[in-house]
Amino acid sequence: MAERVENVTSLPPCKRHITTHDAAGKSVYYGVSPPQQYALVGDGGLARSYSVALVPAKLASDEDLKGYLSADGITSWTQSSIVTPAGANLLVVDLAPGASTHMHRTVSIDFSICTVGEIDHELDSGQVVRLRPGDHIVQRGTMHRWINVSLTEPARFVAVTLSCEPFDVAGEQLKEVHLLH
Structure with a gap:
């Protein structure tokens, strides 16, 4: 398991606000939101901001919150996996100046939005797209x-x-791959 820290760059931590319902059925903010925990990845880190085990998500009886706030388990806030099989994740990725991730692929569809700085998204074909705040990749x-x-x-x-x-x-079944060189 990767080492976990609350900050990996000089960027301020993201504030997570979770909504739920009170006993009267009114919408309220859930009071407990643990600090983001970044798993170190090179000169940056990956933090799971929220996760649900299934889509459609099961929100009744705060089932999703219980799983997320647990100390471990597939949707726990302490996990750093990119994909939850059959589920969904909200991830925050911070990169130090000049840092890059390793080349990788997951069995997922990801919606990634640049929020701070300029980030190149490079494919194994060599094609590169530069993202600025608000630009996104599917x-x-x-x-x-x-x-x-x-x-x-x-x-x-x-x-x-x-x-x-x-x-x-190309004749092979899509599978998760991480090239760590």
């Missing part, structure tokens, strides 16, 4: 990596990952 199970193009400022993107059914890519 990542469809392809091999990719993220690169903070600034050598002086940190960068951040936020991603929602949804597991997908594996499918055939």
Whole structure:
């Protein structure tokens, strides 16, 4: 398991606000929200901001909250997995100046939005797209990596990952791959 810390760059931590219902059925903010825990990834980190085990999510009796606030388990706030099989994750990824992730692929569709800085999204074909705040990628199970193009400022993107059914890519079944070189 990767080491966990509350900050990996000089960017301020994201504040997480979770809503629920009180006994009278009124919408309220849930009072407990643990600090984000980043799993160290090179010169940056990945924090799971929220997770549900299934889509559609089961919110009755705060089932999702109980799973998220547990000390462990597939949807726990302490986990750093990118994809929850059959579920959904909200992730925050911070990259130190000049940092990049390793080339990887997950069995998922990901919606990633640049929120701070400029980030290159590079595919294994060599194609690159530069993202600025508000720009986003719909990542469809392809091999990719993220690169903070600034050598002086940190960068951040936020991603929602949804597991997908594996499918055939060039004669092979889509599977999770991490190239750690």
